[in-house]
Amino acid sequence: MARVQRYPDGSRVPPWDRAVDLNKEPAPVPEPAVTPVPEDLRRTIEAYMSKYPDRRSAVIPSIAAAQRHYGWCSPEALDQVAAVMRLTPAYVESIATFYDMFETEPKPAHDVYVCTNISCSLLGADELFEHFIETLGDEGDFNIRAFECMGACDIGPMASVDGVYVGPLELDDVAAIANDVRDGRPVLSRKQLAHRAAADPGAAVPVPDPDTMAAGPPMPPERGRGEATSPEDEP
Amino acid sequence: MPRPEPKEITFTIDGLEVKATEGEMLVDAAKHGDVEIPIFCYEPKLGQPVGACRMCLVEVEGIPKLQTGCSTPVKDGMVVHTQTERVHDAQKAVVEFLLVNHPLDCPVCDKGGECPLQDITFGWGAGTSRFIEPKRHFRKPLEISPLIAIDRERCILCYRCVRYSQEIAEDYQLVLHDRGAHSFVGTFDGHPYVAPFSGNIIELCPVGALTSTAYRFRARPWDVETAGSVCTLCAAQCNVSLTVRDDKVSRVMVRDHPEVDDGWLCDKGRFAYQAFHVDERITEPLVREGDELRPASWDRAIATAAAGLARAGRHTAALVGGQATNEDGFLLQRFLREGLEAHDLDSRLGAQLPVELHRALAAPALQASVPDLEFAHAVLVLETELMDDAAILDLRIRKGIRRHNLKLAVASSRPSALDPAAEQVERFAPGGVGRFLYELASGDHALSDWLRDAGQDVVIVWGERMGGAPGGANALRALLNVAGNLNLGEHEGAGLLAIPAVTNGRGLREAGVLPNAGPGLKAPVADGRGAPEIAAALADGDLRALYLLGADPLVSYPGRGAWAKALDRATTVVAHAGVLTQGIREHADVVFPSEVYAEKNGTVVHPDGRVQRVRQAIAHVGNVRPEWQVIADVARAAGFDLGVLTSAMATKQLFAAVPFYAGLTAEGLAGHGVRWPAGDGAAKAPEGDLGPFTLEAPAPEPAPTHGQLRLGSWRSLWAAPEVRISPSLQFLHPGSSVELAPDDARRLGIEDGVPVEVAQNGTSLRGRATLRSAVPAGSVFVSDETAILTGALVEVRRA
Amino acid sequence: MTKLLFANIDEPDLNTIDVYRRHGGYEALPKALKMSRDEVQAQLESSELRGRGGAGFSMGKKVSFLPHGAMDKYLVCNADESEPGAFKDRELIQKNPHQLIEGLIIGAYAADVNRSFIYIRGEYQYQADILDAAVKQAEAAGYLGERILGSDHTLSLVVHRGAGAYICGEETALLDSLEGKRGNPRLKPPFPANQGLYQGPTLVNNVETLSNVPHIIRMGAKAWAEHGVQNSTGTKVVSVSGCVRNPGNFEIELGIPTRDLIMGLAGGPREGCTIKFFFPGGSSSPVLTAEEGLDIPYDFDSMAKAGSMLGSGSIIVVDDTVPVVEVAKKVAKFYAHESCGKCSPCREGTNWTVKMLERVDTGEATPMDLDIIASVQDQIIGHCLCVLGDSMAMPIGSLVRKFRAEFEEHIERAREARGMGVTVPEPEPVGIAGADPDVGPY
């Protein structure tokens, strides 16, 4: 049997073995007087809080805002969310660690979530993921993660590149994606889900050529003159 | 607020017809039929059931799926089965799942022998294991705080501890991280879980995942005995169960009393037992020889003390500390008043109050009970920080808010831990409580309307310290007017709850340790001096001897300077002390070793009037003798026979002397005590004038001149000798902390954490600055264990 | 075939309010507001519209369960769509958000609700942006806000984005997550209709369910219910994916033969392959082999009778080139990863199953382990707090039952390939393994 991979302290799961540091102070709700928060982040969080009957509902959007601001959910970021929301940082961290899209370790700037769930893997998603890792894994720019089904099995195998869904992907697309991201172009515009027509033959009407369109998402997608897209779409 | 009326119903469990209360959960109802349904996550003290562990699955006729007994309320006519094959299979399945990743380390696990997982596996498990995959392994144990170790391998993720932190203590410091099988109990970014009530999670954990670092590996359940008593370390007087091994207390656990502590303890109560068995404790009599206190025989110590006191005669005064029992205080006041014809004695720290006020405030109709805090429509917490003064009541109020829609208002000078939970927060300047009450009583305050509209059951929890401050009597008259305006005396669930500055403040008053009242708040033979006047009289030479029963005026009394002079002049100082504090070390002529509560027999009175029994759990350490006996021996040596030979005789004398304790017996107090204001005693309570009083407008508070701040002080829960000498609690003993408003701090050039000096007329105190946005600008608060500063205004600067 | 939800779906700019209105959008709303709340509710009930989120509960009934009277009540649209194989809500939101919003406003009117939320999974960033814009347009047009179109109906709508957790699709976990907690399911009862969001009565409905509402009001319940079959009225958007030539969403009338969907609309298996089995209602439904499943009508009751379920209406087709063990492992790993960890059978059972399937895959198992796998699934089913555990146990149970021979063969082959006999995993020294040498094992 293969040897179990272990972390330096002898365990196999990293976070479990995190001991507390008895020299640290306990961490109650942060004292605003000694917890500076960047003004734009504070305003964003306060705006979220005002949308809900209970301010606590804003915790997910607020962590997301902090993650955008700092690049990851650093202890500092979580502490600041806690300070503005008047929660304990432990509470905020327990939320941050529950959800897949929050990352409590430093990560590269660009998120590439590759679906490796059933439908996509039936169409080669595992190879695709391997290829992503091999090609871009050591780059430092790409946070490549195997993700569960992202609700786009119709374009499997697919990936979400900084939130933009693209597929069906072939191995060659990996390099193109990297280039698009680096050059700040819309990612793989011909394969973006946003421009795809419905598969249902009774409903489909022609969809415009993506190249004539604005830079893709966000919305609303502008549509101009029509022309059918890729052949898979044709019933 | 109306409390739920129990309604009896009948249901069938395993073919047996059983009576139960409607709405009880099946697991509880089953017990009436002697049926046990196994549970892990269910703990009614934690609030609504969560149904997480799935251990309690049972079959309910008419419902196709198995139901969790912990969350299914019993209904009339319900038919429940716990012994069918389906149920057995489900139980075996759940045990098997729980053991999938649970290590088989019972032989070295601290929980062994008192472990629900062990018991339930034995009772309901399959007895075999089919799991052959590698288990999760983790480093173990890890400290999660200096007091608690966590072994994550053993955790079965029952959620109890994190629910506790979030829903009971509401400190939200202990949480679950990650999800699924990776979930683990932890804190934020490696910060320790340090919170006033953290230790309760040890008792809640149904496996050996959370253990007390102080108790780990000290004993097995079959090595120990348990003894019930009452913790006398603060006014909350929680009921405790002491784990005793080899005549040493090795652990303190709750002795669930729903009307006192609701089954929780603070960490001081839970861990300060270590102070019973440390070298710092005085365990034999000491007599002064020159500059030094030297060990002496009991005979010599008693003779020396008696001689000194007899010489001073009626020029003797006594101060009684808060941990003394009613009996101790009662016997000492008899000795002074009857034996020495001395009348100067006090159990309060501040200025004297007219005896009518004591009587009025003790009027049975006005007394709120602890459960009233939970079920009232509204509670006003007035100039007391419950977290420091009677910690467990803080949890009770939070429970009321969470479960019974209690509305809370906090009116205090210093920001309170309860502020975030309060609907109304009124902040006045330190010393401004008199003005606040004056306005509240005259109806000129926004809170007057709020209280009037809150509902009929209003409870005002007030800190007794305010009665000892300048203008205290007026403030209390205003308080009585407020109570009158709200008709608090007329509603069952409404009233006042006074939080004394010391543990047994109420009991000592009732036992007659007041300068102007004897036992039962009756008029004494002659009025005497209160604490501040005793200091003055000693300094003047009007008084010559001082008897200190568990009190050190240099440590906890206001007016340290005056007391230093008083002690210098006193010719005889006799003290009972547990540790050598400054006043004792420097001034006592005879020191008798004090008992700790685990060695004591006697009674104390809870702030809500419940007379509770303190019972001896361990033999006296070293050469310690019971306090009542020492007092009696000294009195006898001084020529006065108190007529007590046992602690029971002392209790009997006390109960006979206090009219409203009529009918109480030590046995009758049993495990739960008796609230005299709700019993036969109520009719025998002394009548007091309940007002309404014509109020004088309070004197204006001194205005700060340029740069000065108004001084407020507080005494932390942790500022206690027991904490300082308990090895694992030491880290909580506070340094001097100076709380400033951020704006003031900026103006004064003070940053968070820097050393500062707080000065006033040449005296000064040093501490570390703590910036708190909740502190109103213009005020400064110092944690005050020594009470050096007495004036209202101070200057604060960087040290 | 009739298109209701998908009518004009690819019309350019249908996601804008103008184009939506040009196609008859927001006409059902004033019609509904002229009716009494009870009448609207009666329409919903008599349409027999069943929830499209998985459980298939009558929407009209659910509305009627909400208590009457003045109190804070909520409507939450479940747009968490995270079940493998499901992607219908995505297309409905992206291309026709106003259809959903209109349905939601009418639903809120029927339930007498003044505050509503759409909980959309965090990965659907593009779709959430579209929804945000659509909500702004609807607010500007007076369809949301105070006294909508001069009626007494007031409604606010907030689009709330999740952050990646399948379990937040379960309605009570969704509510906890929306309250800012970890997405753990709650005990039921109390059901959301009595005590949901912020303890208030709450109506939770799926995107597609609500998208149907304008059509029911527009056409009248009776006409609408003529589509579909008894007990499965209306049309359904079905997601078909996996080993088919034309994967995608198809709007069908409930009750058509499954064959027409898979072989017809979705184009059938790829060149030279045959269908081995398929998941008829997402990855949590027990699988049906081609022989069992292709010829039964695609509707709620028929699928249940065949021992599976319609669920959210997502078909995953697996062809004969794919080893069944691979599929089983994917399914089990997904649920193990997504288990919230609150209840023990699900938390431990899913993980145990993954570990056993991994041993099956590497040939380190025996046929007896297949019995244990099957028995562990039985131990999960019906014992969990929510149905996520069952959602793994049912398909895995069905796979092991229906393809036992292949599992056994797989073990055999894998073992031979490794040139090894059966091994039990190397025992790990308990406790001591991870011990800190300075502290000692305990």
Ligand SMILES: Cc1cc2nc3c(=O)[nH]c(=O)nc-3n(C[C@H](O)[C@H](O)[C@H](O)COP(=O)(O)O)c2cc1C
């Ligand atoms: C594990 C789990 C995941 C679920 N995920 C979703 C989902 O993503 N979307 C959804 O609409 N319903 C989902 N459901 C079903 C919901 O609990 C709920 O039944 C549904 O939202 C009700 O809406 P409906 O009546 O309109 O179908 C899920 C249920 C479970 C148990």
Ligand code: SF4
């Ligand atoms: S540590 Fe104990 S109390 Fe906490 S979740 Fe684990 S088993 Fe439960």
Ligand code: FES
């Ligand atoms: S005791 Fe009922 S589920 Fe845990």
